[in-house]
Amino acid sequence: MTPPSPPHLLFIFVFIFLNSVVSSQQFLTSERIILLNLKQSWENPPSLANWNLTSSPCIWPEVQCRNGSVIGLELESKQLIGSIPESICNLSNLENVSLHENLLQGEFPRVFYKCSKLIHLDISLNMFVGALPDDIDRLSKLVAADFGGNNFTGDIPPAIGNLSALTSLLLYQNLFNGTIPPEIGNLSNLETLGLAYNEFADPEIPSEFQKLNSLKVLWMPATNLVGKIPKSLSNLVNLELLDLSLNYLEGAIPPELFLFQNLDRMFLYRNNLSGQLPAVIQSPNLTQIDVAMNKLTGSIPDDVGKLQKLEVFNLYSNQFSGRIPASIAQIPTLRIFRVFRNNLTGELPPEFGLHSKLESFEVSDNQLTGKLPENLCAGGFLTGVIAFSNNLTGELPRSLESCDRVTTVQLYDNKFTGEIPSGIWTLPNISTLRLYRNSFSGELPSKVAWNLSRLEISDNKFSGRIPPEISSWVKLNVFKASNNMFSGEIPPEFTVLSELTVIYLDGNSLSGVLPSEIKSWNSLTTLNLARNKLSGQIPPSFGSLQDLSELDLSENQFSGQIPTQLGNLRLTSLNLSSNKLTGKIPSSFDNMAYQNSFFNNPNLCSSSQISNLKNCFPKNSHSKKFSPKIIAMIIILSVFVLLAAVLFVLFVFKDYQMKKPKRIRTTWKLTSFHKMDFTETNILSCMSEANVIGTGGAGKVYRIGVGPPRGFVAVKRIWNNKKLDQNLENEFTSEVQILGSIRHSNIVKLLCCLSSQNSKLLVYEYLVHQSLHRWLHGKKRKSEPGLVPGFVLDWPRRLQIAIGAAQGLCYMHHDCSPPIVHRDVKSSNILLDSEFNAKIADFGLAKILEKPKPGEGGMSSIVGSLGYFAPEYAYTTRINERIDVYSFGVVLLELVTGREPNEGEGDLNLAEWAWKHYGEDDSVIGALDPEINGYMEEMSTVFKLGLICTSTLPSSRPSMKDVLEILRRCNPLDQLPEEMKQGREEFDVAPLLKRESYITSYQETEDII
Template sequence: MKPPSPPPHLLSIFLLLLTSTITSQQFSTNEQTTLLNLKQAWDNPPSLSHWTSTSSPCTWPEILCSNASVTGLDLQSKGLIGYIPPFICDLQNLQILHMHDNFITGEFPRVFYNCTNLIELDISQNMFVGALPDDIHRLSVLKTAEFGGNNFTGDIPPAIGNISSLKSLMLYQNLFNGTIPPAIGNLTDLETLGLAYNEFSDPVIPYEFGKLNSLKVLWMPACNLAGEIPKSLINLVNLELLDLSLNFLEGEIPHELFLLQSLNHMYLYKNNLSGELPAVIQSPNLTQIDISMNRLTGIVPDDIGKLKKLEVLNLYSNQFSGEIPKSIAQIKTLRVFKVFRNSFTGELPMEFGMHSKLEVFEVSDNQFTGNLPVNMCAGGVLTGVIAFSNRLTGELPKTLESCDRANSIQLYDNKFTGEIPSGIWTLSNISSLRLSGNSFSGELPSKVAWNLSRLEISDNKFSGRIPEGISSWGKLNVFKASNNMFSGEIPVDITSLSELTVLYLDGNSLSGELPSEFKSWNSLTVLNLSRNKLSGQIPSSLGSLQDLLELDLSENQLSGQIPSQLGTLRLTSLNLSSNKLTGRIPSSFDNMAYQNSFLNNPDICSDSHISNLQNCHPKNSHSKKFSPKIIAMIVVLSVFVLLAAVLFALFVFRDYQKRKPKRIRTTWKLTSFHKMDFTERNILSCMTEANVIGTGGAGKVYRIAVGPPRGYVAVKRIWSNKKLDQSQENEFTSEVQILGSIRHSNIVKLLCCLSSQNSKLLVYEFLVHQSLDKWLHGKKRKPEPGLVPGFVLDWPRRLQIATGAAQGLCYMHHDCSPPIVHRDVKSSNILLDSEFNAKIADFGLAKILEKPKPGEGGVSSVVGSLGYFAPEYAYTTRINERIDVYSFGVVLLELVTGREPNEGDKDLNLAEWAWKYYGESDSVTGALDPEINGYTEEMSTVFKLGLICTSTLPSSRPSMKDVLEILRRCDPLDQLPEEMKQGREEFDVAPLLKRETYITSYQETEDIF
């Protein structure tokens, strides 16, 4: 949402003062001296270089003059550093003081009490700390108080309710954690109240707020609110914006609140109001309603349709049921309609788009039935049709062909039938078309949209041949067409799709031989052609697909030998079963990990006695028959040799026993944390150098084959020839303690641990794509086996990885009790699974935060990795979550720039270089990874987020919860998991980078989210 605009009376005051500017001859010399002293006290910022003794302050653009005196100072975004000097109120007629967006520190300046004429005070977006003073009411004539975006803590003082002249009170984005004072209800002239993004301990909205009869803006998202909205709020008849979002309110939507007079913006999360409305309440003017991301239940009142000026209706991520009122679709101003992730039923109103220009239409994850509305694109501005996971039926309306602005159509998991209107395939902006899980029919077109990158049509009834013109689908990245009725040969042209990474054509009726060359499939990671009628031999050129991780050619009619070239691939999944293959299994696959990959091939054999396969060794020929006398001689001679060998062995063994040192038999203790599908012997027998995949300060990491269904595990070994020293023991204990007790999809899973007297083994799930740093920086280093070039990671994947890693850290910081600090966040400790989902790994340096005992400071030894250190960690060794935020900020900078953590200019590391670049350049575009095309706006935002996270002042860094929220908002909607599709808006982080202050959220002004 956009924040409230300044009250009109403030602009009037500014214009009045500007028209009263005086000449230099009339200006007070004392006040000029005061201004020059202020400049000096703030370290002579370059932005005030024009403040000189030779010019009149009334000519300075920051000064407002009236009646031969300074009446206003506009010092917004001037880079001011330091404190508020005590002599600032020597400007005795000062009425307006704007200091927004600077680096002013210290506690709330009581010196302002001496500015007896001060009516407008804006010190927001600075670095103030401590509590607001209990005698703040001494600012008795103040009309505007802007204190947001600082580090104020504790309670909001009740005395603030005694400043009866206040018209605007903004306390958003601080660290207030006390109660919301009911005394604020005494401010009967108050028009704007902003308490957003503070975690108040008392979650109840004061009943006394109902007395704020002049209030136009009540802005309280993310305030930890619970309970009910007080019925007294029905008296706020002048209200224009009500935002109670991102709280824990619950209940049904009361009909009455939609009839408040003169409402322009309304954001509600819980409503249990009752009673009759005053007679004056009529003609509602609401333009936005956002009651999303809560626990609301019940039906949507039909009265919403009476809001004739409504533009935005967001009801998503709740527990609503019932039908959507038809009256909503008749609102002529409606632009945005989001109701996904609820339990709505019934048919969608057919009039959607008929009366208004819809821009966003998202109804996924409900139980809607019937057809899609025909006129959704009638306005020509619809950007997406998101209606997956419902029970919608019928054919797609041909009018969807006019959705030229749509970039994503997601209709999967419904019951649609018929053919796809031909114009949908070539929509000028479509990049994602996801239609799986329906009953669509017809053939694929030879031409699709130029930028179509994701096409999913599995589990339908498409038929015919895959078109020869598929080579023109040049941007295709993911093509899933499983379980249809495609026939004919696989066209050779499909191998020219150079950006293809995932191809599923399984479960069709494709025939003929496989293409013989795959030169352009440099990025392909998944190839599934199973359950078709393919014949001929497996091309040896498949071995050139070095990025390939999953290969499934099962249930076809393939013949001949398995090409040895396939053995060069580092496949995590291979299935060639149910074919007509012959000969030996390549040695790379002749082990238990692939024992089910070759079933139902009668003429295939194994050298290692894999179960269900015949042995390749030829049977012994029949021995030549000897006479009984010769056989007897052979037996006697054999017995004699055997006895001699036994006696000699006993003699040698006795002598050896006398000389050998005493040895202690190694015993292993196994502790499991998950259900085991392998044994201790599987692990210990494979701890060889051939299986080493990584080496670090804590020891070596092995990839161990344990057979299906798991395939592989990763084993981290901490080894010593003598008893483990205390640091190794602590490292082992820490990792087991943390990973054995937490469960999260973005944290690597510890399966079990094995320990002996001098060795520790940690057994993890194996992640096939290994670590992020290899994908980002691998090509700059000495090649490693299986290393994948960094260019494979396009921006959507990088953003997916950043979001996943942030989710893992957010869980550690905010959902674990006590919180967990990783202390070594870096790209090499972010592992990737087959879908590029990120998982935080290597907790050997992690520490559970305990509250220090009285007199203790929570000091710990300095650990971590060069380039990722938070500055304060190196000299204070104080452990808190902010050091992880700093390190994660470096990872974000790696993702957007492609540089390594110590790859800056000269002696600068990446974070220092990024800050220097930002300060010296008008645009961050030049700092972005040149290998990524497009996505400039999103990458620039993440670059700036990386800067904020790597701020030198710990309190200036956001929490991981806030970092995660921003990353979720960057994600293209069609790439986001459903739990992340919340509150996606346009935003700009640039204003945050000119200061260092704690950020608790990023929905604060028009310039910030």
Template sequence: MTSPPPPPPPPHLHLISIILLLTITVTSQTFSTSEQTTLLNLKRTWGNPPSLTNWNSTTSPCTWPEVHCRHNWVVGLQLNSKNLTGLIPGFICDLRNLENVILRDNFLTGEFPRVFYNCSKVVELDISQNLFVGRLPDDIDRLSRLETLELGANNFTGDIPPAIGKLSELRLLHLYQNLFNGSIPPEIGNLSKLEVLGLAYNDFPDPEIPLEFGRLKNLKTLWMAATNLVGKIPKSFSKLINLESLDLSLNKLEGEIVPGLFLLRNLSDLFLYKNNLSGHIPLSIQCLNLRRIDISMNRLNGSIPDGFGKLRKLEVLNLYSNQFSGHMPTSIAHISTLTIFRVFRNNFTGELPPEFGVHSKLEAFEVSENMFSGKLPENLCKGGCLRGVVAFSNNLTGELPRSLERCDRIVTIQLYDNEFTGEIPLGIWTLSNISSLRLSGNSFSGELPRKVGGNLSRLEISNNKFSGRIPPEISSWVKLNVFKASNNKFSGEIPPEFTALSELTVLYLDGNSLSGELPSQIKSWNSLTILNLARNKLSGQIPASLTSLQDLLDLDLSENQFSGQIPPQFNNMRLTALNLSSNKLTGIIPPSYDNMAYENSFLNNLNLCSASQISNIGNCFVKTAHSNKFSPKIISMIIIASALVLLAAVMSTLFVFRDRVKKQPKRTRTIWKLTSFQKMDFTEANILSCMTEANVIGIGGAGKVYRIGVGQPRGYVAVKRIWNKLLDQSQENEFTSEVLILGSIRHSNIVKLLCCLSSQNSELLVYEYMVHQSLDRWLHGKKRKLEPGSVPGFVLDWPRRLQIAIGAAQGLCYMHHDCSPPIVHRDVKSSNILLDSEFKAKIADFGLAKFLEKQKPGEDDMSSIVGSLGYFAPEYAYTSRINERIDVYSFGVVLLELVTGKEANEGDEDLNLAEWAWKHYEEGGSMMGALDLEIKDPDTYMEEISTVFKLGLICTSTLPSSRPSMKDVLEILKRCNPLDLLPEEVKHGREEFAVAPLLRRESYVTSYH
């Protein structure tokens, strides 16, 4: 029997249900509209970027790719790299369910956005790579639910607040590349869930690593490169059982690596953190998970513990540039995962473990500048992945392993300054990818091959025992750029085919037994800058075809048997170094070289003569024995007459000076007004008492520059004296600008104006003294034939050049992005980049600098073109408006100067440097073909050099909008070799932030071949 149907609900319940349903629908619709309004307001606040054109009022925010929703509520914003500008507004927290906020890589400004205190559900906050400034708030722990906090690559300063240690849910904390200059709080050690900690690239004041960091039991990545760390690596690190990547490079750490530091020393360590384990513990768990150790560029010493070989997951081991000693543990060579092994520039001794390469697929093997002995390991390339063998400056012996013939991927072999013997295996010469083969300073023998690999651009075999003739087939070595073969036993003639190598820039064949005449016609040595054939047995006349080499700067043909006259076409060459000594040359020295600058260039040529009486060279106009001579009486009369004329001139000058003095009014005591801009550690009297000619170090259009000693601790100051009466209106404006700007800004990469002394007649600007003067004197001083001693005796190596570029970029970045209003320098050039005693770069000469204020309609930024030739941005020709991009262009020229060694106006075919560099790049020219030949060991830094060259190109783009900001430039310079500098997790995990700026900005840095 079926039950009766239930009675119908009362009519009022139907009504209640309908009202409730309508209420829910209306509420949901209202909230959705409210969130859409909030998002559109955010878009307007951040400058309506074109990247957010799809944000409009006609579509649901949950369909926008940058907005993540859950149940129709906004829970995430993915707004990285959207060109957002301005502040973060407080109404962002009207998105009540917001959990993930990604604002990385934009142009957002202001102090740390406390507005997020009102976003109660935020667990991920990423505002890295923006323009935030100021100190982190002491109550930052109010963001109590945070699991990810990324603040890297901003301009935060001061201390890291201890309160950050109260964010107990944090798993990732990135504070890298800021301006923190206070303490590192030990409270960070309280973050028990933390997995990634990045504090790298901050200027902390010589901190020690807090012992409390040993309590970070879940830490996987510790990145503290370039943080000024001192002291020792704490023993507490042995408790970091989950650590996978450790980077403490570029610091000042000292002491030895304690045995067992990176290993669990006993089971109590294990149970301290894994107290839920029970039963049998496998032996393998006693080794940590370390995959990457980088403690390079510190002051660590002692031997390497054998326990390193127990790190069975280790992939990268960087120990270079320390003071380690002793033997290399054999156990390291048994690590099956090892790919990168860099221990160069230490004091290691003994033999290299022969097992290297047997158990793992090595990619880089760099052991140079040690005291290793014995043979090079035979199986380095067994895994087939090796790209470089760098073992120069050791005591290695024996022959080269024949297994290297099978290294198809190898790019560079650098074994110079060792004791190797035997012949080079033929397969090494012809490796398909090898570009650099550097074997100088050994005892290798044999002849040159007929064929080499198609990419070989640098061959250095000087100071060996190579012999035989230079084969005509050398013309097939088409990529050869540098060939150094000094002091061998090569014989025979130089084949004409040799001159067909169009990319050759450097050629050293001095100290051999080459004979015969030079080729009378030179085919394609158009790029040659150095030609050294000294100490051979070459004969015949110097061919006039040499004078067609317009790029040739250094020519040495000394100690040969050349005869005949020096071709008169030498007058058209631009040689900075010439040596034709010890030959059999005759006739007159060409006028361009008949001066004291080349007085040692023509010695021991008995029949060569000078028209200007160069010492040690015969005078072409000396009378012969049969010529008429002046009598002693006539000579005496000439001398007496000359003396009387001179005396009369002196007396006349003295009378005129006396009359002028009488007519002058009596002098009154000069009153000086002192205006100080910095803390003074000297007095007005220190300056005024030393304003003498003996202290002058430079002269300008309106005054002089003095170096004046002021005692310790400062030592010296530089004083620019400007005579008021010599100033025109333009110069007076420059003086005012210099005082106004330098007196109001402070930055470690901007030269300090200490004070100003003013009187009725002159102004004295007192600056900090820069010991190494200006960058251009180091890059170009020798070319300009400055007076002896004006340029130091050694050249800038690449690490110093990169350091200078980064320092100058930091100064400009501060002016453009951290000053309010921003400052445009308008005269950035290598002569306005000064270098202190440690080659730290500082921007100087702010006479043309200008604050960027908002203009009224129709108002111009400037009335005329200012700056220096070769550094002008192209838009100067068609606009009077200025912005920061003109400084970026000029700085790009400086970068090109650092890489190429050329001056700003030095190009080919009336091109300036920027135009030449673009042409060289667009025509597919090699990187070696653009490189300054004075850069030592360029292969070691080629990736960095390439990046800086390409960055210089994009900075000098014709279109201003295509140029990066100085913040972008600085970021790329600091990361010009990102895959070496960053932890593996950064490269391969979700934290792709650090390589993203370089890899993402394809328009800035493209691949270079």
């Protein structure tokens, strides 16, 4: 046969090419129809508006093609609704499917069994329910499976161990409550295993896991693990990340764990581990050791210094003892060193910071001695020097003057001496200096860092005058300098500091008169100048300090009258004792609530009740002006008038009195829940309109003075002179039942209740700053009383409030048995005391999560407040803690954005608006409250946490315990209350929002402090 000529060959090639193009186009056209049908079945979401009949699917952003055929669908966060149509597998070459974070529902989508080439499947963060199918191994080619963030229940099927090609298996954050199948150990190619946040039934880590020779990531926090950490895990020679946190493990850490050849990170915090840290640590690639918040004992092994790649060393909140090995300070890669709250002794290794770029140095709450290391800042990256509550001595090293990145220095409760190096006062980023209870000396500088907001130097030996240049300390918020040796007058320039809230200068030698004009102390809540040598009159201008709640001027030499203007203040604490004051006490203070406020002022007088003062109008003081005859005539005339009045009443109104029904005296039943320091009469005698401080749907709230030591109480009247309806009766019963039985510092105290036939009174502790809503949004309402124009609740206070409220809710959800759901969490139900500590209030709608009795339904009526409702609340048949988490998420968004719960855009509420903003903009900065300067990183983290809490899928929301943990970690240590200072560490919430990297939430951490 004669071979074809070149022109014929060309014709054949062109024909074959055109035929393949036509076939490809025809094939692609059919796939486009399949994709458009998928779009229609998902109710044509706007996010897929670019899918149309005219363009090629291969140019659609969500579609991946190879050789003209669809091989992948990236449909993350596209608001897909409904189920997954079987037609999806008509895309015959489909290999990759990601349906992450949508609203898809139903049981596990078996439709994917027909996708014969499927190797990557991600259906995470949807609303799938039920059990994983027993024949799940029909997805035989799967390499990566992410089923996390759904509502799957029951057991993980053993058949999952037959998916031999798997390299990544993520089953985190579901409702699995069965056992962990040992068959997972058969997955020899598995590199990532995520079982986190499931409540497995009393599980232990299966011994078969030792066969997972390829495993790099074992992620099992909050999985109810019990028993000891199995030694068999040491066989996982390729392990890089081990996270067994938030479980119930016990015993010692097996020494074999530290023989991993490639272990990159270890997280074992918040367990009940005990025993010693093993002395054998030989993994050359170990970069992070975190065994914090356990019960580990013994000394820190010297071998830790051999880990020349170690970056993070967290041993805090254990029971370690002995010295800190000097070799640790010589590790060239060390960045984070946190060993606070242990029993460590001896001196700090002097080479800390000399060989590495140290970022965090926290050794507080130990028994360390000696000097602070000289070279802590040598690397130029240190952000905090935190060594309080030790026995450290000597002077502060001059090298601290070069710590340009340091934001906080906390060295209180030590034995330091000498003067503060001048450069420390002006470090460019310093915001907090806490140096109290040492033996520092010297004078206050004329200049400090522009951002210094907290200065605490009480109980030292500072001396000299308060410099007039203090007016330049414009960011100062807290100034505590009690019990030093300051002298001279208080300069008028001191009163221009507009951000000051707390001043303690008691126990010094200050003298002279107080500034007559208060210029800008608009935010001041506490002023303590006791035990000085101040004289002159108390300035009337103090009466303009509308936020002032505590005033102590005792043990000075003040004279003259008490200004009546002070009566304009709502003082919860007033002490003017031991002065030389004269005249009559202002009527606002002339009552038993201020009985102990005026001791040792012999020339003061009271016109009513204060027993330790003389009476301003003594008996018979005017009798000398009249003769005995005139007095007798007055008495006779008075008797005559009185008799005439009595006769008039008896004869003129006799018939009326006979017909008028007899009044039944109201009787009150008092039930107390705490030790009472007031009586029923104190409450009932003051229930007047003049004492009303709030009104709600159920009644009014009164502020009533009950005398020292309590001062005031808040009384909520459920109804007023009307018969209680059943709903109000239920609210009263609920609140009494719950608040009467629980005790927590972040839950408002119910002191007692009074009940009569027509009224119910609940008596609470009085919180001077009232509600969070008032401080966040009250400035938008000119009629809001007690708020200073232009006042902004700063970020440290907002974060303090968030942590306090979270602690209260965490107690209700996790520490009460049975748990309590508040059901009406909102900013107006978070009350604030004089230090802005938060307390959860108003439990009228709360529900105790007891199991329903036989025959009772689970449906609960919809209660709560608009803008705070969880989406599922309208149709759920079961009330659980997640609705509180959603509402608290809205409060977090209020705190970071300054917006009200229904203040979104258009028809969106705040939560919907926040999610929309986050989806459209990579940066969240534009959503933050513009009235807050700085703290952008911390605020961004809390913004994202608010988003997580307001997830539409209940199972995707964290527990309040997790929320509290994250808030504690993102709080600068200098702002935390004492009881929670030790919970801080690195954390990044971004992976919780972008679930495709959920497993790396601890791999790619960043320090947000």
